[in-house]
Amino acid sequence: MSVTSLSRRLVNGDIQYVIGRFQIVRSAYGGFRRLTDNYKAAESGARAERDRSSSLFREADVDRACDGLKTEAVYVGLNIPASLTTEILAFAQSEPLHAIYDRYGPTFRYLDVVDGTAPDGRRIPVGGVPDPIRCPAVRRIVEDPILREIVRKHLGHDPKKFVTILDWTFASSMSDDDRRRMKHGVIDYHYDVGGLNFVYASFYITDTDRYSGAHVMMRRSHRGKPLRMLWGSARASEKDVRKEFGIENELVIEGPAGTGFIQDTSCFHRASPPKTSDRLMLAIRFIN
Numbered sequence: 001m002s003v004t005s006l007s008r009r010l011v012n013g014d015i016q017y018v019i020g021r022f023q024i025v026r027s028a029y030g031g032f033r034r035l036t037d038n039y040k041a042a043e044s045g046a047r048a049e050r051d052r053s054s055s056l057f058r059e060a061d062v063d064r065a066c067d068g069l070k071t072e073a074v075y076v077g078l079n080i081p082a083s084l085t086t087e088i089l090a091f092a093q094s095e096p097l098h099a100i101y102d103r104y105g106p107t108f109r110y111l112d113v114v115d116g117t118a119p120d121g122r123r124i125p126v127g128g129v130p131d132p133i134r135c136p137a138v139r140r141i142v143e144d145p146i147l148r149e150i151v152r153k154h155l156g157h158d159p160k161k162f163v164t165i166l167d168w169t170f171a172s173s174m175s176d177d178d179r180r181r182m183k184h185g186v187i188d189y190h191y192d193v194g195g196l197n198f199v200y201a202s203f204y205i206t207d208t209d210r211y212s213g214a215h216v217m218m219r220r221s222h223r224g225k226p227l228r229m230l231w232g233s234a235r236a237s238e239k240d241v242r243k244e245f246g247i248e249n250e251l252v253i254e255g256p257a258g259t260g261f262i263q264d265t266s267c268f269h270r271a272s273p274p275k276t277s278d279r280l281m282l283a284i285r286f287i288n
Contacts, residue, residue, distance in 0.1 A: 016288075020193045021230055021266065023223055029196040033157035051145035056080055058146065065150045065262060069199065073222040073267035075150075076253060078260035080141060080203055085257040087137040088205050092166055092280050097127035100167075101183040110278075116172025123174055125184040125273075132166035132282065142284055147201060150262060151286045155197050159286040166205075166282050169213045171274040179273055187273050189218070190235040191225075192265040195287040203260040205280040210252050210272055213279030215261075217269035218242075219249040241268045 019025045052058065057078050068075035096107035099122065108118040110127065118124050132138050141147065142162060152158050169184075179187055192198070208214050218241050226244065229236060242250065245268070252272075253261055263269070 016195050017193050020196050020198075021191070021234065023266070026197050026266070030156035033155075033197070037157045052149075055146040056084070056141065056144050060146055060150070062146065062150055062153060066153045069150075069154045069262065069264050072219045073264040074217060074219065074251065074253075074261055075263075076255075076259070076261040078147065078150075078201065078203070078262060079255075080258045080260055082258060084137040084141070085203075085205050088135055088166070088282060089257075089280060091132075091135040091137070092129050092168065092205065095129045097129060097168065099124050099182075100126035100128060103128070110168055113168075113170055116170040116174050123172075123178065123182065124170060125172070125174065125179045125182050127168040127170065129166040129168075132164045135166075138164060138166065138282060141201075141203065141282070147262075151199055151201075154199055154262075154264075155286070157197075159197075159199075160288040161286075163285040163287065164282070165285070166280070169271065169274055169279045169281070171212065171276055171278050176273060184273075185235070186271045188235055189238055189241045189268045189270045191221070191268050193234060194265065194285055198265065198285065198287045199262060200265045200286070201260065201262045201284045203258070203282045204255060205257055205282055206278065207256050208259070208279050208281070209254040211275050212272075212277040213274035213281070214272045215253045215269065215281075216272055217251050217253070217263065217267055218245045219251050219267070221245045221249070222264045222267035236268060238270075 060078055065075040093110045097110060098107055099105055106120060108120070108124070108127070112119045113124060113127065116124055133142065142164060176187055192200070194200070202215065206212070221241065229244070253259070
């Protein structure tokens with residue numbers, strides 16, 4: 001995306017996408033919301049403190065999580081119990097799925113997909129579960145008081161909305177170019193512009209390593225991007241990202257089912273195309 005494309009978005013009213021990529025804008029927005037929401041934030045904080053005993057993440061250090069988000073763009077350690085991963089897995093295996101490139105096209109079931117191919121012959125890199133908040137286990141994670149406390153402290157305010165995504169990424173023999181043609185472009189390094197302020201929490205529902213769809217990110221790349229990366233496309237090649245931020249900052253997040261992390265997705269990140277087994281991941285986007 002060029003400066004011209006950004007200008008076109010601005011003219012079309014998509015101001016958040018244009019200015020939300022700048023750290024100074026997100027910080028200013030967070031400060032403004034912190035002042036205007038002072039009473040509500042205090043009320044939410046008090047309620048979260050009372051509810052901590054019911055949290056899935058009682059072992060998490062909220063201050064350490066927020067420090068990790070600020071300095072590294074990530075905190076790994078929000079792990080969920082096996083009972084919840086089992087419930088979410090069963091839900092995702094039984095629900096009708098839609099193709100990432102055709103949300104309103106024919107649906108299919110997880111167990112009917114073989115080598116990334118649906119029963120009707122369509123190649124499917126990613127299959128999404130519609131409206132995953134219907135699953136009680138997903139809702140419990142979204143509403144968890146310590147997760148919400150981390151989100152509130154990092155953003156400086158309660159987010160206005162959240163979006164839940166529960167996707168199967170299928171292991172297959174399809175090439176990376178085939179995946180890109182079918183809207184699976186997140187296999188390339190990019191950063192998100194989710195609004196004026198945002199943070200994402202993600203949870204592996206299946207065992208996940210670098211051969212089965214692990215999330216890869218460049219630590220500390222949420223700050224200090226050169227202007228060519230801010231004003232140009234939100235995507236960049238692996239070579240350019242490694243050169244700019246150093247390969248020593250590249251982190252491959254691997255772990256068993258239940259592994260969770262929270263991330264400032266204005267950092268450069270990507271998804272590994274799975275080769276050996278399918279990946280099921282729950283992502284929660286807290287926005288504005």
